[in-house]
Amino acid sequence: MIKINTKIIKIETNNIDREKIREAGQAIRDGKIVAFPTETVYGLGADALNEYAIRKIFLAKNRPLYDPLIVHISCLDEIFGLVKEVPAIAIDLAHNFWPGPLTMVLKKSSKISSMVTAGLETVAIRVPSHLVALALIQESKRPIVAPSANLFAHVSPTDANHVIDDLKGKVDIIIDSGRTSVGLESTVIDVTELPLKVLRLGGITIENIKRVTSEITIGNKKDNTIKSPGMMKKHYSPKAFLILSEGRNNTMVSNILSIAKKYKKMGNKVGIIATGENSDKYVGYTVGVIGNANDLEICAQNLYSQMRLLDKQNCDIIITENFQEKGIGSAIMDRLRRAAN
Ligand code: TXA
Numbered sequence: 001m002i003k004i005n006t007k008i009i010k011i012e013t014n015n016i017d018r019e020k021i022r023e024a025g026q027a028i029r030d031g032k033i034v035a036f037p038t039e040t041v042y043g044l045g046a047d048a049l050n051e052y053a054i055r056k057i058f059l060a061k062n063r064p065l066y067d068p069l070i071v072h073i074s075c076l077d078e079i080f081g082l083v084k085e086v087p088a089i090a091i092d093l094a095h096n097f098w099p100g101p102l103t104m105v106l107k108k109s110s111k112i113s114s115m116v117t118a119g120l121e122t123v124a125i126r127v128p129s130h131l132v133a134l135a136l137i138q139e140s141k142r143p144i145v146a147p148s149a150n151l152f153a154h155v156s157p158t159d160a161n162h163v164i165d166d167l168k169g170k171v172d173i174i175i176d177s178g179r180t181s182v183g184l185e186s187t188v189i190d191v192t193e194l195p196l197k198v199l200r201l202g203g204i205t206i207e208n209i210k211r212v213t214s215e216i217t218i219g220n221k222k223d224n225t226i227k228s229p230g231m232m233k234k235h236y237s238p239k240a241f242l243i244l245s246e247g248r249n250n251t252m253v254s255n256i257l258s259i260a261k262k263y264k265k266m267g268n269k270v271g272i273i274a275t276g277e278n279s280d281k282y283v284g285y286t287v288g289v290i291g292n293a294n295d296l297e298i299c300a301q302n303l304y305s306q307m308r309l310l311d312k313q314n315c316d317i318i319i320t321e322n323f324q325e326k327g328i329g330s331a332i333m334d335r336l337r338r339a340a341n
């Protein structure tokens with residue numbers, strides 16, 4: 001693929017430079033592609049109403065066209081016109097979780113191109129809470145489609161440097177606002193019919209959604225698998241081979257150590273993703289500490305960056321601890337299972 005000049009623009013989240021946002025907003029209107037921070041992960045944005053610009057996103061990421069995109073808007077009002085109808089439950093969820101890491105799948109209107117939805121009759125929409133993302137959407141005066149700003153199937157970027165590593169020379173602008181706060185992607189829910197269906201676990205926990213509605217199922221009722229189109233079994237992967245330890249119990253550390261020893265003997269460089277409590281137990285290995293086991297939000301925030309760091313240190317294998325499947329821990333385990341598949 002040809003290389004293009006990528007302009008990197010630093011924008012402070014708490015002191016947004018209007019001039020810089022204006023430049024990025026104009027770029028979106030001009031059909032350019034702009035990587036920008038959201039509270040979950042960085043996105044690669046384009047004008048959602050411009051097929052030519054949308055095509056560039058798929059090319060830059062090397063993303064297959066059957067994987068639909070999320071449309072980002074700056075407030076609930078902007079949803080009307082993009083969808084055929086907004087069910088009452090969607091309004092309820094929006095009032096509770098927008099702006100924030102919740103994506104709702106609704107019936108699309110004719111304004112939304114099938115390139116956005118991969119030919120589906122539904123469209124995924126969310127209002128991010130990151131101030132730079134909101135400013136960009138408002139300034140561009142467009143809904144913005146944005147997949148995570150990584151190469152296809154790679155780990156999502158939680159820092160502008162991750163975007164630079166994957167996409168420099170392939171996109172027009174990368175906005176650098178430092179690290180993202182949630183660290184995992186948004187929760188995706190199909191709200192076109194009841195019960196609501198969770199298609200991807202993420203930043204808004206199921207426990208919190210259940211406080212708003214009990215009419216919700218996780219994934220496929222029959223086999224209990226989560227299936228969002230384009231959500232491959234193998235996904236969110238570091239370059240290293242990833243092994244997820246089974247269960248979080250007294251034998252977890254010794255199990256990890258024995259697997260690590262075996263692979264080290266074969267000549268592999270072994271990295272370990274560890275919680276703070278256990279980090280000093282893996283002597284002789286490259287350890288990535290992601291937070292204390294009970295601080296699941298912190299673990300989520302650091303997970304992807306530690307995967308990328310262990311890759312940078314040329315680990316051949318990454319072995320990761322297991323996490324409690326509650327709150328955002330469920331999303332952490334979902335991503336680890338996919339990365340390990
Ligand atoms: O947090 C996030 O959601 C980030 C930031 C940038 O907003 N975006 C993100 O986008 O993770 P992406 O493209 O990496 O993941 C989008 C997910 C995919 O699993 C896709 O299958 C699902 O949303 N999706 C999109 N449109 C859909 C639709 N019409 N029906 C069902 N799932 C859909």
Ligand code: MG
Pocket residue numbers: 147148156
């Ligand atoms: Mg992605």
